[in-house]
Amino acid sequence: MLELATADGRVPADDARKDSPLAVRGLTVSYGEKPAVFSVDMTVPKGSMTAIIGPNGAGKSTMLKAVLGIVKPLSGQVEVFGCPLADQRARIAYVPQRASVDWDFPTRVIDVVLMGLYREVGLLGRLRGAHVDRARSCLDRVGMAAFADRQIGQLSGGQQQRVFLARALAQDADLYLLDEPFAGVDAATEKAIIAVLKSLKSEGKTVVAVHHDLATVRDYFDHVFLINVRRIAEGPVDEAFTAETLQEAYGGRLASTQVDQLSAVLA
């Protein structure tokens, strides 16, 4: 098989890709004439916590959606645990952006979490007490057990985000993909979410999150993937999350306050 070198000339070993919970090659996605994601390769290491980082409009969410089959890529291959996505759906959990749904939808918190059990319960299978108990324990893990019977529209933004995370926990997956899980949430929620994600990692699960807050990358993640339509850099935080790679990804778009923040972080 012809081996294509990636942007920085490094070719991930075949073994690394086979082992990887999520390996992407040559992914190109376009909504109009200009590609949103162009010829991107990515290999997520097993058991890692990987942040997908890049400026607004860099294709972070698009890439996640293409990986999950929510948007159709123009080209490229996605392998999940070394197999095509369709065979591995049961091993993936997804947390979409909070703003992507209508929170006035007539349903309760517990019902949203139970949606995470769809693959298990099936089209016509009966929801049993055990299922509801599991959904409740997932809510408990994100500190939302007391809200199980509330209508979802009555929650704050942070609480809604935690409910989405609880639904992903109910999926009991090996690979967790999250789209901006910390966007617009309160400090307590951010703490609760990162605690859950770290406990997932300690259970050997793999976590990939689109992330926008450069200041917290080092505290929260061990791997980064920098993207600005094309792949900029990828690797352990210490190697790939540097002033040079950030400059390349963000170009002149980093505000001076962000640069100050970053130099403090990177120092």
Add this chain to the structure above:
Amino acid sequence: MMGAEFVPLSLPPMLIGTFAAIACALPGNFLLLRRQALIGDAISHVVLPGIVAAFLLTGMVSTWPMMLGAMAAAVLAVLLIETIRRLGKIEPGAAMGVIFTSMFAGGVLLLEMTDTSAVHLDVQHALYGNLESLIWLDATGWSSLLDPDALRYLPAELPRMAITLVVVALFIAAIWRPLKISTFDEGFARTLGIPTGLIGMALVTVAAVAAVAAFDAVGSIIVIAMFICPPAAARMMTNRLERQIGWSVVFATISAVLGYVLAGYGPLWLGAQDAVSAAGMIATVSGLILGITALAGPCRTRSGAPEGA
């Protein structure tokens, strides 16, 4: 009320009206949540070219070819609307506007270009239906419901609407779970492997079938009203989709029965001579129910609304 009068004259139209109202309200719940509720309005326009085409093909002014033509046009329209919505990535209202105006215009042209002297397109009938004429003259009282000879002469609309209602209800029950998940969170539904595009198409197709069947039996006013009013009123009664469906059935039934009774007897009670259109009254009652629930329903505040509004 005496069975001898009620069974032949009032029972069939009441049942037909109720079945039609429920058959439209059931998919209406999902269409409302998907911001597609105006599809009933769109369908009532696009059936015109279907009816004209069916007449041109068969040369007959009879129910079945016309209904099949209407059905084909409605299904074609909803498929086009879904396709345009997805390919153009535009909101459903815009896609509907494009399709139903152009198909309606096409129907008008088709009608003009052909010899229309033989076709009597009854606007009155299309709008208000003819609920009052759906009587069962062979019935003599409640006992006729068990009399096979009398039952054979039930208005054809009654079994047709009943079957439509059963089909619609079974469809929603069968795909309840994926339908609910993909209505709430389409992206997440797709990661579960749910064919969300197919489910969306199936929903609008079933809605089109219900609309055309009801359109033929009771007119388009009821169709348009029942897709929107009972589900919208039901939404204000509860914060759970399962209960919303139940309330929408209750409101659709109340609208149909109360509307029929008020249309028939209301003017008499007020001292007038004639009855008013049952279809118009049924739609009006459903609108009044919506108004009452909007004012007094327990779950009418949207979280998106500003505080204190």
